[in-house]
Amino acid sequence: MEKRILTILVDNTSGVLSRVAGLFSRRGYNIDSITAGVTADQRYSRMTVVCEGDDQMLQQITKQLAKQEDVRDVKVLEQDDSVARELMLVKVAVKPEQRQGAVSVADIFRAKVVDVSKDSLIMEMTGGQNKLQAFVELMADYEILELARTGITGLSRGSDDVRYL
CATH class of the missing domain: 3.30.70.1150 (ACT-like. Chain A, domain 2)
Incomplete structure (x- = not known):
């Protein structure tokens, strides 16, 4: 099991946090921590999600997040580059x-x-x-x-x- 930190840029609209968290729960994935806040541009919020799993599961959740309507970008924060x-x-x-x-x-x-x-x-x-x-x-x-x-x-x-x- 590896730990992954995802930073997700989303539209700053109601229900986005619920939809992102729901994506994890529907698939039985646990969230170790989640933070969210507005960016310098009020139209967007940034979420940081820490999750743990095998590489295949983590790749799948990253791809599924990127497909969400409110999600503008998903990055994996690598330890050496973040x-x-x-x-x-x-x-x-x-x-x-x-x-x-x-x-x-x-x-x-x-x-x-x-x-x-x-x-x-x-x-x-x-x-x-x-x-x-x-x-x-x-x-x-x-x-x-x-x-x-x-x-x-x-x-x-x-x-x-x-x-x-």
Whole structure:
């Protein structure tokens, strides 16, 4: 099984997200993460879908996505030719004497403390999935109260392959 990151340019119309997700579910394919947002041109949105499967299944889903009426373009983001990131918020319980230790770990990972209360910290971090997972593992020394991840978003490198905003 391999993981594939697809970036999909779609018309910015209602129901597009549902139709794209429905294509996966009708065929029994799982979506690991999905993000969507408008591009610089308000007529289009970009979706980033992370899915896992064998090569034949991934090729099939890529071709089927390209055939959808609302889909303008589908790209596979190759690891060496793209930049992919994820945002994560982590709320950890900290006693006053633990606060500096938690902040030190956050500093090492370039996480930013975005909220402080008397018994917890909320930290924001962006990066690749491996970096985020390593941070979560180190924060396990503290009590993780809540964790939210956005899912991966990404762009291909360079300007040679640019076909949309």
